Amino acid sequence: VQADGTDGNCVTFVLHDEDHTLGNALRYMVMKNPDVEFCGYCITHPSESKINFRIQTRGALPAVEPFRKGLNDLMGVCQHVLNTFEVRLLLKSTQE
């Protein structure tokens, strides 16, 4: 992870060894945050596996915060999906 930007509000994170799998999902979670003015990601070159993930916040919030919150939210969603899926599997196996 590398970050550079003009001030604390707009930061471009360079995530190594990542592609659309995490990029799109994370972008979706960060966009849900009302403090975020701009959020996007791009793959610099298809031969290199790294993405540029840019967050711009409105107001004085440092851009690292929505990034952290997005990651935590994504983990929360995954955990919820995993729990629901496993409960379903258990229900199905006890029914048989």
Added chain:
Amino acid sequence: RAPQGFRVDLIREEEAALEFDMVGIDAAIANAFRRILLAEVPTMAVEKVFVYNNTSIVQDEILAHRLGLIPIRADPRLFEYRNQGDEEGTEIDTLQFQLKIKCSRNPQAAKESSDPNELYFNHKVYSKHMTWVPLGNQTDLFPDADFRPVHDDILIALLRPGQEIDVLMHCVKGIGKDHAKFSPVATASYRLLPDITLLQPIEDEAAEMLQKCFSPGVIEVQNIKGKKVARVANARLDTFSREVFRHEGLKSLVRLARVRNHYIFSVESTGILPPDVLVSEAIKILMGKCQRFLNELDSVPME
């Protein structure tokens, strides 16, 4: 922040295939799961083939390529990744298999027969001829494990008398992104639930024609008060062929759409891991990715 209205329904579960619904999730996350199922859930597959003797028609590299694609029944969670540049392979990251087979002539065959099954022994090399050779303390680590290819009847090569194959294979853990042989699914896909709305009531002949336009079981023609009326019975079965738009009379009476957050996933496993385990692993891998970046954020000081 738990999403409301989220549910998972298991529709059909077979030995190697699983069909389940996820309702209330977004496209980005559904696609992330699909991509991870295809390319980032690790499995074990043959990586290095040490050829001691290969006098068959199949060239060494072709034979090695074919051996690599054979799915190996070994739980990848029991193994570690091999370190970069590590040539030998230790017992925690490598599985060793041996394939040693020689074709010979059958002396009891009838004089005029031309059936190879009668004339020769071992002329077809199947995956069941691959035997596991335990490394180091693997016999203690895995006392009742039986590592072998998932399917016994994969034809690897054909031999004739006098030809022989003697190879030693090392299996390592890898992911589909590196090479497709490591992909644990035959395929993993999703589609959205179709949403068919009849804008006006459709009757009689038009109802019959409508039923023919869609896949069987989608439209049901009921007899209400003596008239035949069409009704959408099961939109899930439709394959979206859009045949209805080719008929002038029916074109404006039907609206075809998709329910935006209802995903029908279909996962077919190659047999290494059961498909429900694969889905759980994929979700855990996505969580692991997030955790990795959270840890980096906390450890690396910004600017």
